[in-house]
Amino acid sequence: MANDGFSIADAGDDPPADGDAPKRNRRDKLALLLSDVDLWRSPDGVAHASVPMGRHREHMRVQSRDCRTFLLTAFYGAHGAGLSGTALGETINLAEARALSSGDVKLPWRRFAQHEGDIWIDLGGGDPEGERRAVRITGEGWRIIAPAEVTPCFLRAPDSLPLPCPEPDGAKPADLAQFVNADEDGLALIWAWLLCAARPFAEGGSYPIALLHGEQGSGKSGASRALQSLIDPSTLTGRALPREERDLFISAANRHLLAFDNLSGLGDAFADCFCRIATGGGFSARALHTDGDESIFTAVRPLLFNGIPSTILARPDLADRALSIELRPLAQRREEAAIRGDFQRLQPGLLGLICDGLAAALRNIAGMKIADPPRMMDAALWAEAAAPGLGLAPGVIATAWRANRHQADRAALEVDDVAQALVALLNEQREKEGRDEWRGGPTELFTRLSSLVPERVSRSPLWPKTANVLGTKLKRIAPGMRAVHRIDFIAGKGGADGARWWHVRRL
Incomplete structure (x- = not known):
């Protein structure tokens, strides 16, 4: 939404006395700068400003250094004077209040945007004048969009560099x-x-x-x-x-x-x-x-x-x-x-x-x-x-x-000690009992696996220190164990006392 010009006094201050006229005029001039600024808020409640820059608008957070710089340079360009920190701070607070109370809700984007089913790419300073051109991509193809026609609100990081204009058939x-x-x-x-x-x-x-x-x-x-x-x-x-x-x-x-x-x-x-x-x-x-x-x-x-x-x-x-x-x-x-x-x-x-x-x-x-x-x-x-x-x-x-x-x-899994211990456990079960499975409680499994690795491994910070930590580890490696070693583990409760158990098996 574009903002009409009004003074800081309109935001709730008492009308200034005649002796405060210079101060009032300075604030009024600064507030007038907001008349051509589109103030809006992101879905997470952060105030933003879209400020005029040549043929396009730059988008920025109201509480950002970029916004402060815009207000300072625009005021100096219009009036040939600097601003006090107090006047600048009050104007930024005013802009934030307007953005949060009555500004439209818009999505801020970084480099890539999604708008009405299309994809947009911010090229940065892509033309000789450093204006913000973009690429609009649809299912039919893509084209370069002039700065004034760029719809998404792209924000830039201070370290951001421009992308070149893409070329069709320019590479394989x-x-x-x-x-x-x-x-x-x-x-x-x-x-x-x-x-x-x-x-x-x-x-x-x-x-x-x-x-x-x-x-x-x-x-x-x-x-x-x-x-x-x-x-x-x-x-x-x-x-x-x-x-x-x-x-x-x-x-x-x-x-x-x-x-x-x-x-x-x-x-x-x-x-x-x-x-x-x-x-x-x-x-x-x-x-x-x-x-x-x-x-x-x-x-x-x-x-x-x-x-x-x-x-x-x-x-x-x-x-x-x-x-x-x-x-x-x-x-x-x-x-x-x-x-x-x-x-x-x-x-x-x-x-x-x-x-x-x-x-x-x-x-x-x-x-x-x-x-x-x-x-x-x-x-x-x-x-x-x-x-x-x-x-x-x-x-x-x-x-x-x-x-x-x-x-x-x-x-x-080759460098995962718990995974290797599980493989060793089932190999031992097959050799001693002729079975490709193991059943037992969490503490029993923790003790058994710890006995199958060297002491330096079981004492290392990476080895689980409790049965509960081992259970969390097993859940993390489960997809890989199924895909690589065809080993699965199931956790459950059973019996009159509702004791927990683990079932480790080869698929």
Whole structure:
């Protein structure tokens, strides 16, 4: 909604005395700046402003540095004077009050948006004047939209960089191998991840996690930079993990893609955070400088990691969401300048391929089916629906996805001590009793498994310390154990005393 000009006094102040006329005039002038500002609120109750910038509008949070900068520079441009902190603060509070009390409810987006069934991509400063052009993608195709006609409210992070205008027929899927040195299946999975990462969600939804790994000299960091530059380019490449979970969710709230370099260690808290970010979740904490107010950060975002695969694959909840892609050693080293030049030349065509894939997905997703669908089925269906837009044969992505998940499950369970103890338990049962099953109580199972591993393992921090913790662990590794080792476990209660039990068996 556009706002009519009115003074700070209209918001509830007593009319100023004659001696306060200069102060009143200054506030009135500043409040008048809001007359051409569209004030609105997001569904979670955050005040936003859409401010005029040339032929388009920039969208920002009212309580942001960008909004303060707009008010300061606009006031100086109109009146040739600066502003006191008090006057600026009162005007921002006024704008926030109007946005929250009478502003329309709109969705803020980062880089990718969904509007009336179409997908939009914010190109950033894509034209010579730095205006905000966008790509609108429908089931019929895609086209560049002029700044004044862009419908979604795109917000930008300070580190955001522009995307080039996509070009049709400017690249082939195999061209990506110049920057991501994967085999044929790995390249298919990279394209699957790109097409999923470019899918925006108004609500719900989930993203697969891309995990790039390989020996030294396989170009992991360079591949990550290339993929980030195709989805959500940023001045912040090669990010390290933040120190606190709160900072991770703040970062997720401010950009579409989160990319982390050289991931070599991941605690339980951050592993849980990444699961929530990939599948949609939030984080709550006490608001800064308050006694009891709560800040809530929610986001569902694509994730891109490179590093040691066991960091991710050893955690079944994360492994279930990951596409683990091994990069091959580079046959020949190239200068960074040459790589950048080739990427800049191909980037518009590669982005055009992503747009072609998204258009195909919008056309095909309603009737898409996959035989024996892998985990993260919705994401796999979307990628398979998009594949014809890239000229990929039906089933190529789905087949590579299933094989990748099986390999990842096997790799994860090979380094999982509890999984190996379960295999040893059933092997022992077969040798001693001729049975491929075991029944008993939770404490009995905990004791039995602990006896089957070396003492250094049972004493390590990673080994479950109680029967209850073991039960939680078994639930996490259950899908992989069924897929790789054909081992299943069932928990239940029975008997007069309602005692709990576990049944471990080979299928």
